[in-house]
Amino acid sequence: MDIEPLASDQLPPRYAVESDEEEDEINPLTKQVDQSDVSTNVKVVGDAIPESKPLIIASGSVATLWAKGADLGEQVGAIAVNGVQVGLVFTPSWTTAVVIVSEVMTRLPYSMMHPYAETIISKLKPTNVSLLDQYPAPVYISSAQLPLHQAQIRYITTQASTAYPDIVHSFDPPNLISTTSAAFMAILNMPASQVPATLFLLPGSQILPPPPRTLEPSDFDWIQDHEAEWSAALMDQAHVLLNQAVGVKTPAKWAIKGESGVAARSAQSKPKIGEGSMYI
16 A cells, blocks of 8 residues: 655645534634733732732632631732732731632633732732642652541742641652742742742642633632532641741631531532622
Protein backbone atom coordinates (compact mmCIF):
# COMPACT_ATOMS: atom_id res chain seq x y z
CA MET A 1 0.00 0.00 0.00
CA ASP A 2 1.36 3.40 -0.95
CA ILE A 3 1.45 5.97 1.87
CA GLU A 4 1.93 9.63 1.09
CA PRO A 5 4.89 10.81 3.21
CA LEU A 6 3.42 14.22 4.05
CA ALA A 7 -0.09 13.02 4.76
CA SER A 8 0.25 13.60 8.51
CA ASP A 9 1.12 17.26 7.93
CA GLN A 10 -1.96 18.01 5.86
CA LEU A 11 -5.34 19.24 7.09
CA PRO A 12 -8.09 16.64 7.12
CA PRO A 13 -10.70 16.86 4.37
CA ARG A 14 -13.75 19.01 5.07
CA TYR A 15 -16.05 16.07 5.67
CA ALA A 16 -13.74 14.82 8.43
CA VAL A 17 -14.38 17.83 10.65
CA GLU A 18 -17.77 19.08 9.54
CA SER A 19 -21.11 17.38 9.34
CA ASP A 20 -24.51 18.74 8.47
CA GLU A 21 -26.07 16.17 10.79
CA GLU A 22 -23.83 16.89 13.81
CA GLU A 23 -23.82 20.66 14.08
CA ASP A 24 -22.83 20.61 17.74
CA GLU A 25 -19.54 18.83 17.19
CA ILE A 26 -16.38 20.79 18.01
CA ASN A 27 -14.47 21.73 14.90
CA PRO A 28 -10.77 21.01 15.55
CA LEU A 29 -9.82 23.53 12.90
CA THR A 30 -11.55 26.35 14.76
CA LYS A 31 -9.11 28.60 16.60
CA GLN A 32 -9.49 28.12 20.34
CA VAL A 33 -9.69 31.16 22.59
CA ASP A 34 -6.30 31.79 24.20
CA GLN A 35 -6.79 33.36 27.63
CA SER A 36 -3.30 34.83 27.46
CA ASP A 37 -4.53 37.08 24.64
CA VAL A 38 -7.26 38.52 26.88
CA SER A 39 -6.30 41.61 28.88
CA THR A 40 -6.60 41.33 32.65
CA ASN A 41 -8.22 44.29 34.40
CA VAL A 42 -8.08 43.92 38.19
CA LYS A 43 -9.91 46.48 40.31
CA VAL A 44 -10.20 46.84 44.09
CA VAL A 45 -13.75 47.99 44.82
CA GLY A 46 -14.75 49.62 48.12
CA ASP A 47 -13.88 52.85 49.92
CA ALA A 48 -13.73 51.29 53.40
CA ILE A 49 -10.81 48.91 52.77
CA PRO A 50 -7.88 49.98 54.98
CA GLU A 51 -4.30 49.86 53.75
CA SER A 52 -1.02 48.94 55.48
CA LYS A 53 -2.71 46.30 57.66
CA PRO A 54 -2.13 42.56 58.10
CA LEU A 55 -3.85 40.57 55.35
CA ILE A 56 -5.51 37.15 55.50
CA ILE A 57 -6.38 35.47 52.20
CA ALA A 58 -8.37 32.24 52.04
CA SER A 59 -8.97 30.59 48.67
CA GLY A 60 -11.21 28.01 47.05
CA SER A 61 -13.18 25.31 48.83
CA VAL A 62 -11.23 25.85 52.06
CA ALA A 63 -12.22 29.52 52.00
CA THR A 64 -15.88 28.63 51.54
CA LEU A 65 -15.88 26.57 54.70
CA TRP A 66 -13.56 28.78 56.73
CA ALA A 67 -15.65 31.89 56.02
CA LYS A 68 -18.77 30.19 57.37
CA GLY A 69 -17.27 29.86 60.85
CA ALA A 70 -14.94 32.86 60.99
CA ASP A 71 -17.57 35.52 61.85
CA LEU A 72 -16.37 37.87 59.12
CA GLY A 73 -19.22 40.34 59.39
CA GLU A 74 -20.45 42.44 56.48
CA GLN A 75 -18.60 42.57 53.19
CA VAL A 76 -16.88 45.95 52.73
CA GLY A 77 -15.38 45.53 49.28
CA ALA A 78 -14.48 43.24 46.42
CA ILE A 79 -11.71 42.38 43.99
CA ALA A 80 -13.02 42.33 40.44
CA VAL A 81 -11.25 40.80 37.45
CA ASN A 82 -12.64 41.93 34.09
CA GLY A 83 -15.88 42.85 35.85
CA VAL A 84 -16.25 39.47 37.62
CA GLN A 85 -16.20 39.41 41.40
CA VAL A 86 -13.35 37.06 42.38
CA GLY A 87 -12.46 38.24 45.90
CA LEU A 88 -14.76 39.31 48.74
CA VAL A 89 -13.23 41.74 51.28
CA PHE A 90 -14.06 41.87 54.99
CA THR A 91 -12.80 43.72 58.06
CA PRO A 92 -13.95 41.58 61.03
CA SER A 93 -14.29 43.30 64.40
CA TRP A 94 -12.12 40.72 66.19
CA THR A 95 -8.95 41.42 64.19
CA THR A 96 -6.97 44.30 62.75
CA ALA A 97 -6.37 42.23 59.61
CA VAL A 98 -8.13 42.71 56.29
CA VAL A 99 -9.67 39.42 55.10
CA ILE A 100 -10.10 38.38 51.48
CA VAL A 101 -12.19 35.31 50.65
CA SER A 102 -11.02 34.47 47.17
CA GLU A 103 -12.19 32.28 44.28
CA VAL A 104 -15.21 30.79 46.01
CA MET A 105 -17.65 31.61 43.20
CA THR A 106 -15.31 31.31 40.22
CA ARG A 107 -11.71 30.34 39.45
CA LEU A 108 -8.96 32.32 37.78
CA PRO A 109 -7.14 31.06 34.69
CA TYR A 110 -3.37 30.76 35.05
CA SER A 111 -2.72 33.95 33.09
CA MET A 112 -4.84 36.03 35.50
CA MET A 113 -3.39 34.75 38.78
CA HIS A 114 -0.27 36.92 38.89
CA PRO A 115 -2.00 40.23 37.93
CA TYR A 116 -4.69 39.49 40.53
CA ALA A 117 -2.17 38.87 43.31
CA GLU A 118 0.06 41.76 42.27
CA THR A 119 -2.82 44.26 42.27
CA ILE A 120 -4.03 43.22 45.73
CA ILE A 121 -0.55 43.52 47.23
CA SER A 122 0.22 46.85 45.55
CA LYS A 123 -3.16 48.40 46.47
CA LEU A 124 -3.51 47.17 50.06
CA LYS A 125 0.22 47.36 50.98
CA PRO A 126 -0.06 44.65 53.69
CA THR A 127 2.40 44.57 56.58
CA ASN A 128 2.30 40.76 56.69
CA VAL A 129 0.23 38.10 54.97
CA SER A 130 -1.17 34.69 55.85
CA LEU A 131 -2.94 32.49 53.32
CA LEU A 132 -5.17 29.42 53.51
CA ASP A 133 -5.51 26.89 50.70
CA GLN A 134 -5.40 23.13 50.15
CA TYR A 135 -3.09 20.48 48.71
CA PRO A 136 -3.98 17.06 47.26
CA ALA A 137 -3.05 14.68 50.08
CA PRO A 138 -3.42 11.43 48.03
CA VAL A 139 -0.54 12.42 45.74
CA TYR A 140 1.64 14.31 48.21
CA ILE A 141 5.23 13.02 47.95
CA SER A 142 6.98 12.37 51.26
CA SER A 143 9.41 9.89 52.80
CA ALA A 144 6.65 8.42 54.95
CA GLN A 145 3.31 8.14 53.16
CA LEU A 146 0.39 8.76 55.50
CA PRO A 147 -3.19 7.54 55.09
CA LEU A 148 -5.62 10.29 54.18
CA HIS A 149 -7.19 10.49 57.63
CA GLN A 150 -3.74 11.24 59.09
CA ALA A 151 -2.74 13.86 56.52
CA GLN A 152 -1.30 16.99 58.10
CA ILE A 153 -1.60 20.73 57.80
CA ARG A 154 1.43 21.95 55.86
CA TYR A 155 2.96 25.36 55.35
CA ILE A 156 5.25 27.42 53.11
CA THR A 157 6.80 30.59 54.53
CA THR A 158 9.02 33.42 53.34
CA GLN A 159 10.54 33.77 56.80
CA ALA A 160 13.90 32.14 57.50
CA SER A 161 13.05 30.70 60.91
CA THR A 162 9.51 30.15 62.11
CA ALA A 163 8.30 27.85 64.86
CA TYR A 164 4.91 26.17 64.54
CA PRO A 165 3.22 23.56 66.73
CA ASP A 166 3.60 19.85 66.03
CA ILE A 167 0.32 19.75 64.10
CA VAL A 168 1.96 21.73 61.27
CA HIS A 169 4.63 20.41 58.91
CA SER A 170 6.51 22.01 56.04
CA PHE A 171 5.34 21.58 52.46
CA ASP A 172 8.43 20.05 50.90
CA PRO A 173 9.71 19.72 47.32
CA PRO A 174 9.21 18.22 44.80
CA ASN A 175 5.56 18.95 45.63
CA LEU A 176 4.08 21.99 43.91
CA ILE A 177 1.21 24.43 44.41
CA SER A 178 -0.39 25.70 41.20
CA THR A 179 -3.27 27.79 42.59
CA THR A 180 -3.39 31.57 42.96
CA SER A 181 -1.78 31.19 46.39
CA ALA A 182 1.45 30.33 44.57
CA ALA A 183 1.31 33.69 42.76
CA PHE A 184 0.93 35.53 46.08
CA MET A 185 3.86 33.65 47.62
CA ALA A 186 6.07 34.17 44.58
CA ILE A 187 5.51 37.95 44.69
CA LEU A 188 5.92 38.19 48.47
CA ASN A 189 9.12 36.12 48.33
CA MET A 190 10.86 38.65 46.08
CA PRO A 191 13.79 40.43 47.81
CA ALA A 192 12.14 43.81 47.22
CA SER A 193 8.96 42.73 49.03
CA GLN A 194 10.15 42.45 52.66
CA VAL A 195 6.61 41.43 53.63
CA PRO A 196 6.53 38.21 55.71
CA ALA A 197 4.07 35.68 54.34
CA THR A 198 2.97 32.17 55.28
CA LEU A 199 0.73 29.83 53.30
CA PHE A 200 -1.11 27.13 55.25
CA LEU A 201 -2.36 24.15 53.28
CA LEU A 202 -5.08 21.77 54.45
CA PRO A 203 -5.07 18.20 53.12
CA GLY A 204 -7.64 17.70 50.40
CA SER A 205 -9.03 14.30 49.52
CA GLN A 206 -9.14 15.01 45.78
CA ILE A 207 -6.88 16.39 43.08
CA LEU A 208 -8.18 19.76 41.98
CA PRO A 209 -9.02 20.11 38.29
CA PRO A 210 -6.78 22.49 36.34
CA PRO A 211 -7.80 26.15 36.21
CA PRO A 212 -10.35 27.04 33.53
CA ARG A 213 -9.25 28.45 30.19
CA THR A 214 -11.51 31.47 30.63
CA LEU A 215 -12.88 33.41 33.60
CA GLU A 216 -16.50 32.46 34.21
CA PRO A 217 -19.13 34.71 35.87
CA SER A 218 -19.66 34.38 39.62
CA ASP A 219 -21.96 31.50 40.50
CA PHE A 220 -23.25 30.64 43.98
CA ASP A 221 -24.07 27.11 42.82
CA TRP A 222 -20.34 26.56 42.29
CA ILE A 223 -19.85 26.94 46.05
CA GLN A 224 -22.37 24.29 46.97
CA ASP A 225 -21.12 21.81 44.39
CA HIS A 226 -17.54 22.10 45.61
CA GLU A 227 -18.05 22.12 49.36
CA ALA A 228 -15.26 20.31 51.17
CA GLU A 229 -15.22 17.94 54.16
CA TRP A 230 -12.75 19.14 56.77
CA SER A 231 -13.52 18.63 60.43
CA ALA A 232 -14.40 21.52 62.71
CA ALA A 233 -11.34 20.74 64.84
CA LEU A 234 -9.02 21.01 61.83
CA MET A 235 -10.65 24.24 60.69
CA ASP A 236 -10.26 25.72 64.17
CA GLN A 237 -6.55 24.83 64.12
CA ALA A 238 -6.16 26.46 60.72
CA HIS A 239 -8.06 29.52 61.98
CA VAL A 240 -5.67 29.97 64.89
CA LEU A 241 -2.61 29.50 62.67
CA LEU A 242 -3.87 32.00 60.08
CA ASN A 243 -4.33 34.66 62.73
CA GLN A 244 -1.18 33.98 64.71
CA ALA A 245 0.87 34.32 61.53
CA VAL A 246 -0.27 37.96 61.21
CA GLY A 247 0.00 38.78 64.90
CA VAL A 248 -3.51 38.00 66.20
CA LYS A 249 -2.75 35.83 69.21
CA THR A 250 -6.28 35.08 70.46
CA PRO A 251 -8.73 35.15 67.57
CA ALA A 252 -12.42 34.46 68.01
CA LYS A 253 -13.04 30.72 68.01
CA TRP A 254 -13.93 29.21 64.65
CA ALA A 255 -17.38 27.64 64.76
CA ILE A 256 -20.40 27.32 62.54
CA LYS A 257 -23.48 28.18 64.55
CA GLY A 258 -25.72 25.18 65.13
CA GLU A 259 -23.29 22.65 63.60
CA SER A 260 -20.90 20.12 65.09
CA GLY A 261 -18.66 17.29 63.96
CA VAL A 262 -17.68 17.49 60.32
CA ALA A 263 -18.19 21.13 59.52
CA ALA A 264 -19.26 20.97 55.91
CA ARG A 265 -22.48 19.02 55.97
CA SER A 266 -24.85 21.82 55.02
CA ALA A 267 -25.72 20.69 51.51
CA GLN A 268 -29.34 21.69 51.99
CA SER A 269 -28.54 25.41 51.93
CA LYS A 270 -25.98 27.54 50.16
CA PRO A 271 -23.19 28.88 52.39
CA LYS A 272 -23.53 32.36 53.77
CA ILE A 273 -20.25 34.25 53.62
CA GLY A 274 -20.39 37.21 55.95
CA GLU A 275 -23.66 38.98 56.65
CA GLY A 276 -23.99 40.73 53.35
CA SER A 277 -22.68 40.60 49.82
CA MET A 278 -21.58 43.00 47.14
CA TYR A 279 -22.26 42.24 43.51
CA ILE A 280 -20.50 43.68 40.50
